[in-house]
Amino acid sequence: MRKKSLVYSLFFHVGILLLLFVLQFILPTYHHSSVSKIMVLASYAVAYNFLLGYTGLMSLGHAMFFAAGMYAAGLGIYYLELSALGGLLFGAGFTLVMSLIFGLFALRTSGVSFLIVTLMFGQTFYLSILYFNEFTFGQDGFSMAKHLGKLVIFNKEYLYSNPDIRYNFALILLTAYLLITTFIMFSPVGRILIAIRENESRTELLGYNVFYYKLFALVLSGTFSGIAGATHALLFSYVGTTFAEIHHSISPILWTLLGGAGTVIGPFIGTGIMFYLVDFISGITSNYQLVVGVVLILMIIWFPMGIMGTLRQKWMKWLP
Amino acid sequence: MDEMVTVELLSTHGLTRKYGGLVAVDDVNFKLYQESIHAIIGPNGAGKTTLVSLICGRTTPSSGRINFKGNDITGLSSAKRVQAGIVYTFQVTSIFSNLSCYENIALSVQRNLRAHQKGTSLLGKWRMVSEADIELEVSKYLLEVGLEGVQTQIAGTLPYGHQKLLEVAMSLAAGPKLLILDEPTQGLAEAEIENLTQLIQEISKSVNVLLIEHNMEVVFNLAEHVTVMDNGSILAEGTPAEIENNDAVQASYLGN
Amino acid sequence: MSSWINENGPLLFLALLDGTVTAFVLALIALGLSLVFGVMRIVNIAHGEFFMLGAVFSWFAFDLTNDPLWGFLLALVIAPALVGGIAVFTDRFILRKVKYHPESTIVATIGLLYVIQSVTLMVFGPEARAVEAPLYFRIQFPWFGYSGYKLIVAGMSALCLLGVWLLMIRSKLGLYMRATQQDIEIAKTYGVPTQKIYAAVFALGGGLAALAGVLVVPIRQADHLMGLEPLLLSFIVVIIGGLGSIRGTIVAAFIIGISDGIISVFYEPTLAKMLATLFVAMVLVLKPSGLYGEEVA
Numbered sequence: 001m002r003k004k005s006l007v008y009s010l011f012f013h014v015g016i017l018l019l020l021f022v023l024q025f026i027l028p029t030y031h032h033s034s035v036s037k038i039m040v041l042a043s044y045a046v047a048y049n050f051l052l053g054y055t056g057l058m059s060l061g062h063a064m065f066f067a068a069g070m071y072a073a074g075l076g077i078y079y080l081e082l083s084a085l086g087g088l089l090f091g092a093g094f095t096l097v098m099s100l101i102f103g104l105f106a107l108r109t110s111g112v113s114f115l116i117v118t119l120m121f122g123q124t125f126y127l128s129i130l131y132f133n134e135f136t137f138g139q140d141g142f143s144m145a146k147h148l149g150k151l152v153i154f155n156k157e158y159l160y161s162n163p164d165i166r167y168n169f170a171l172i173l174l175t176a177y178l179l180i181t182t183f184i185m186f187s188p189v190g191r192i193l194i195a196i197r198e199n200e201s202r203t204e205l206l207g208y209n210v211f212y213y214k215l216f217a218l219v220l221s222g223t224f225s226g227i228a229g230a231t232h233a234l235l236f237s238y239v240g241t242t243f244a245e246i247h248h249s250i251s252p253i254l255w256t257l258l259g260g261a262g263t264v265i266g267p268f269i270g271t272g273i274m275f276y277l278v279d280f281i282s283g284i285t286s287n288y289q290l291v292v293g294v295v296l297i298l299m300i301i302w303f304p305m306g307i308m309g310t311l312r313q314k315w316m317k318w319l320p
Numbered sequence: 321m322d323e324m325v326t327v328e329l330l331s332t333h334g335l336t337r338k339y340g341g342l343v344a345v346d347d348v349n350f351k352l353y354q355e356s357i358h359a360i361i362g363p364n365g366a367g368k369t370t371l372v373s374l375i376c377g378r379t380t381p382s383s384g385r386i387n388f389k390g391n392d393i394t395g396l397s398s399a400k401r402v403q404a405g406i407v408y409t410f411q412v413t414s415i416f417s418n419l420s421c422y423e424n425i426a427l428s429v430q431r432n433l434r435a436h437q438k439g440t441s442l443l444g445k446w447r448m449v450s451e452a453d454i455e456l457e458v459s460k461y462l463l464e465v466g467l468e469g470v471q472t473q474i475a476g477t478l479p480y481g482h483q484k485l486l487e488v489a490m491s492l493a494a495g496p497k498l499l500i501l502d503e504p505t506q507g508l509a510e511a512e513i514e515n516l517t518q519l520i521q522e523i524s525k526s527v528n529v530l531l532i533e534h535n536m537e538v539v540f541n542l543a544e545h546v547t548v549m550d551n552g553s554i555l556a557e558g559t560p561a562e563i564e565n566n567d568a569v570q571a572s573y574l575g576n
Numbered sequence: 577m578s579s580w581i582n583e584n585g586p587l588l589f590l591a592l593l594d595g596t597v598t599a600f601v602l603a604l605i606a607l608g609l610s611l612v613f614g615v616m617r618i619v620n621i622a623h624g625e626f627f628m629l630g631a632v633f634s635w636f637a638f639d640l641t642n643d644p645l646w647g648f649l650l651a652l653v654i655a656p657a658l659v660g661g662i663a664v665f666t667d668r669f670i671l672r673k674v675k676y677h678p679e680s681t682i683v684a685t686i687g688l689l690y691v692i693q694s695v696t697l698m699v700f701g702p703e704a705r706a707v708e709a710p711l712y713f714r715i716q717f718p719w720f721g722y723s724g725y726k727l728i729v730a731g732m733s734a735l736c737l738l739g740v741w742l743l744m745i746r747s748k749l750g751l752y753m754r755a756t757q758q759d760i761e762i763a764k765t766y767g768v769p770t771q772k773i774y775a776a777v778f779a780l781g782g783g784l785a786a787l788a789g790v791l792v793v794p795i796r797q798a799d800h801l802m803g804l805e806p807l808l809l810s811f812i813v814v815i816i817g818g819l820g821s822i823r824g825t826i827v828a829a830f831i832i833g834i835s836d837g838i839i840s841v842f843y844e845p846t847l848a849k850m851l852a853t854l855f856v857a858m859v860l861v862l863k864p865s866g867l868y869g870e871e872v873a
Contacts, residue, residue, distance in 0.1 A: 106861065112613075127849055289690045
């Protein structure tokens with residue numbers, strides 16, 4: 001039964017990824033770059049969903065991981081003259097250590113306390129970027145364009161901000177995250193994480209050290225968020241504090257819930273819909289925040305399982 | 321009649337748990353022997369659930385020690401105690417209501433199977449337990465408690481009595497040496513109680529059982545050894561017959 | 577050492593005065609948040625927006641009457657009432673629908689925050705607007721003159737806190753609220769109308785925040801973004817004081833308010849905020865129930 005689900009899931013997700021791959025040759029320029037951005041942000045949401053949808057832990061400070069990866073990569077390239085790959089690895093490593101330390105402290109709390117701890121640490125991180133602004137360029141942020149080298153593939157040189165490079169790298173990132181999430185959720189570990197989400201005390205009393213599993217989920221989620229942030233810096237050439245603000249912590253919650261928490265593809269769907277919705281509203285009024293707020297409220301009341309979650313319940317029982 | 325050699329399985333030494341000014345468990349020296357069904361009875365607030373919480377690790381003691389199979393387990397987390405063989409079922413049935421019955425039991429089976437694999441060769445240690453193995457075991461446990469065929473049903477949709485049976489199956493799948501049942505018959509109908517009593521009898525042939533119960537009929541039918549608690553201390557110990565004839569117990573509990 | 581006091585003494589005194597005013601106002605706002613959490617077990621992320629609405633409604637009252645004193649008095653009455661109404665509406669049509677589930681209410685109140693903030697932006701505009709103080713007089717200290725209105729703010733906040741305390745201890749409503757906080761199931765069996773109590777508590781929380789907004793707006797201007805900082809500060813207060821404990825909230829408000837006053841005068845605000853948020857996070861990690869709070873389930 002599980003084998004069948006795994007096979008269906010792989011076909012489904014690979015299908016979507018192939019569609020995305022093909023799409024790049026059809027899309028007009030504007031949508032081409034929109035989809036690139038959506039894919040990177042969706043990767044952030046997929047990483048976030050690993051913690052929220054599957055392990056059942058809501059964090060209100062995840063922007064700090066995204067921003068940590070972004071700043072570590074950006075500052076590493078700027079000051080230490082790392083290569084792009086070096087910056088990416090540095091961003092990943094930095095975020096890995098950061099989420100590990102954070103997890104060791106924060107996971108001693110649970111429920112509402114955990115939520116507030118994540119909110120507070122997220123704020124602290126944002127404020128520290130502002131405070132050390134001689135080093136981090138503070139509120140203005142900085143551009144990466146001049147400091148990134150060129151990418152060399154098969155003896156041809158490309159800029160990292162080249163649209164095709166952007167699109168395909170973003171697609172690679174999203175693909176990796178989707179596949180990794182699917183495999184983990186079908187593994188024994190995935191079963192344990194879902195059990196923790198459903199009934200933590202029962203899971204502990206069946207012999208599982210719940211703390212370690214939560215820590216694993218948090219570190220994975222945080223590190224992957226950081227890698228998404230680093231990738232964003234490389235592909236979109238800008239490092240700035242907007243990515244460390246509370247709004248950037250709330251966004252993945254919105255995207256994940258809309259698309260369906262606890263489904264692999266849900267966060268991507270949610271990110272895409274919200275991106276275009278905000279885009280559309282911004283054409284009419286600059287006050288898209290109102291729409292976001294209304295969507296959040298309507299969704300949580302009528303549609304808490306999100307789009308893919310509802311689909312899964314009604315028709316696609318095999319969807320992970 | 322030959323003297324049965326009684327091997328001690330679990331014992332507590334000076335076990336105490338205070339909550340501010342309230343002493344829930346007061347310097348208790350409790351002993352549980354292998355191959356016996358043991359029941360703890362007593363009025364509400366006597367400290368039965370607290371004592372059992374201390375044993376399975378949900379609560380930490382204010383002072384005292386707990387020994388299990390010769391080892392001091394006082395410092396062990398509850399997860400480690402389950403791994404050592406102490407498994408607890410909740411007073412208010414605690415299962416994974418939104419998951420299928422299969423998933424409910426698979427979780428226990430998964431850990432238990434892997435734990436047994438660890439004892440094998442190095443290659444065996446790294447081999448993941450296959451889903452086929454898990455499916456076999458899940459069916460086995462469902463059959464044992466009398467719930468064949470509910471694998472795909474969502475656990476929360478089962479009638480309450482069946483949910484209790486599911487929890488027992490989950491607990492068995494965890495591979496207990498000592499199974500602690502906290503008021504297992506509460507909320508069940510007559511027929512269900514009888515069914516459960518028979519099941520516990522069956523289980524006790526291979527697993528030690530410790531019951532907390534208020535239903536005296538069940539206690540007299542099942543238990544070979546009874547501990548009576550009151551006000552955080554052990555009031556009396558003995559066979560059901562001895563307890564029934566104990567004046568102090570009559571006064572504080574049975575008589576009421 | 578004494579020369580430091582001579583030099584910095586007046587500055588310190590000013591910091592203390594400002595800190596005290598901040599503390600009183602913060603206590604009002606945080607108390608609202610704490611009551612809601614204590615009784616309803618939910619976190620209202622839009623709480624800061626209730627504060628902002630109080631300030632904004634006060635501006636409208638001032639604009640309407642064109643007289644600082646009448647505007648102030650009008651605002652004192654209608655702002656908490658209007659915000660209380662919005663709160664009751666929110667409870668009935670949003671919170672109840674998500675059954676007060678902790679994570680769902682967080683998401684819903686985030687949505688509410690966005691809605692309130694953006695509607696205010698549309699109606700009120702992006703600029704910050706000033707409101708004149710109802711009474712203008714200076715208290716002359718040996719080193720400086722201090723705004724008499726600020727002292728009135730402190731005084732009125734203190735009265736208000738006293739009023740809430742009396743409400744909780746002496747009134748039937750307060751009894752019901754405390755009973756619901758202790759154990760909602762038992763309260764129901766004793767006939768406490770818990771649904772109405774929830775609405776009342778949420779309205780009270782919002783009303784307190786709005787009242788704080790009315791008091792504060794002559795001191796600082798009204799703008800649609802002013803709710804975020806008080807929200808974070810009241811989180812800090814409620815956590816340090818202990819979720820659900822009134823006494824703890826008030827004590828913590830003073831600690832935070834006065835420290836904030838002193839640190840802001842002598843150090844850079846960003847550093848102060850940074851250290852404060854970090855401190856709070858560590859408190860939660862090491863002592864989850866804060867100073868006075870009960871064990872959070």
